Amino acid sequence: MVCGRSNRVVREIVFLGRSNVGKSTLLRQMVGKKVRVGRKPGVTLKPNQFFLDDLLITDLPGFGFMHGVQKQKNEQIKSSIIRYLEENSDRILLAVQVIDAGSFVDLVDRWSMRNEIPIDVEFFHFLHDLDLDVVIAVNKIDKLGDIESELDEIVQRLGMYPPWRQWRDKIALICAKKGEVGELRELIKSRLHDIKRDDLLKHFS
Numbered sequence: 001m002v003c004g005r006s007n008r009v010v011r012e013i014v015f016l017g018r019s020n021v022g023k024s025t026l027l028r029q030m031v032g033k034k035v036r037v038g039r040k041p042g043v044t045l046k047p048n049q050f051f052l053d054d055l056l057i058t059d060l061p062g063f064g065f066m067h068g069v070q071k072q073k074n075e076q077i078k079s080s081i082i083r084y085l086e087e088n089s090d091r092i093l094l095a096v097q098v099i100d101a102g103s104f105v106d107l108v109d110r111w112s113m114r115n116e117i118p119i120d121v122e123f124f125h126f127l128h129d130l131d132l133d134v135v136i137a138v139n140k141i142d143k144l145g146d147i148e149s150e151l152d153e154i155v156q157r158l159g160m161y162p163p164w165r166q167w168r169d170k171i172a173l174i175c176a177k178k179g180e181v182g183e184l185r186e187l188i189k190s191r192l193h194d195i196k197r198d199d200l201l202k203h204f205s
């Protein structure tokens with residue numbers, strides 16, 4: 001896909017995560033676009049997209065179990081996200097996987113106890129299988145007590161070694177609800193700088 005005015009190949013940043021982790025809140029805070037927040041989960045399979053110049057921003061539908069949504073529909077959502085990522089991996093500059101800091105560890109452990117691969121972990125590995133650059137946006141950090149040890153637990157669940165601080169280039173601590181999204185902005189800006197697209201930095205300042 002080329003973008004009309006600049007004739008440049010479109011690059012893309014995708015936001016994905018379990019339903020209700022705060023993807024839409026985050027996007028709205030970060031780029032000031034009106035992204036639907038808190039609507040009934042699992043209603044649409046279509047990603048919510050907009051352009052910042054020729055950078056495409058994609059808010060993928062939330063995945064995982066949702067109250068009031070049939071299992072079959074959850075599977076459908078998951079497949080549609082997988083298909084979307086596979087079909088567009090060439091142009092995806094960065095995948096931002098958003099997690100809810102307050103519930104992530106418990107959720108992962110609950111799945112693991114049932115001998116199932118937790119869906120967040122599955123997606124995290126899938127993104128790497130596609131060779132994508134992945135940043136974990138640890139949202140809702142206002143819910144954390146002992147931040148240091150809880151973050152160590154989180155990175156371990158994702159298959160990374162603690163201490164979490166050695167992964168500063170992959171992990172952004174944010175509180176979307178309060179507009180505290182600076183760490184993620186910085187990581188995105190560094191990626192844009194790396195591909196010589198400083199002209200796009202203004203969108204994340």
Ligand SMILES: Nc1nc2c(ncn2[C@@H]2O[C@H](COP(=O)(O)OP(=O)(O)OP(=O)(O)O)[C@@H](O)[C@H]2O)c(=O)[nH]1
Pocket residue numbers: 017018019020021022023024025026036037038039040041042061062063139140141142143174175176177178
């Ligand atoms: N405590 C806390 N709540 C937050 C934060 N960010 C978002 N929320 C709340 O989390 C809920 C879900 O937010 P959304 O932005 O709609 O979540 P989503 O990931 O887009 O959900 P889906 O579109 O269903 O996938 C809302 O009630 C938000 O106010 C945060 O940093 N801290």
Ligand SMILES: [Mg+2]
Pocket residue numbers: 023024025036037038059
């Ligand atoms: Mg949303």
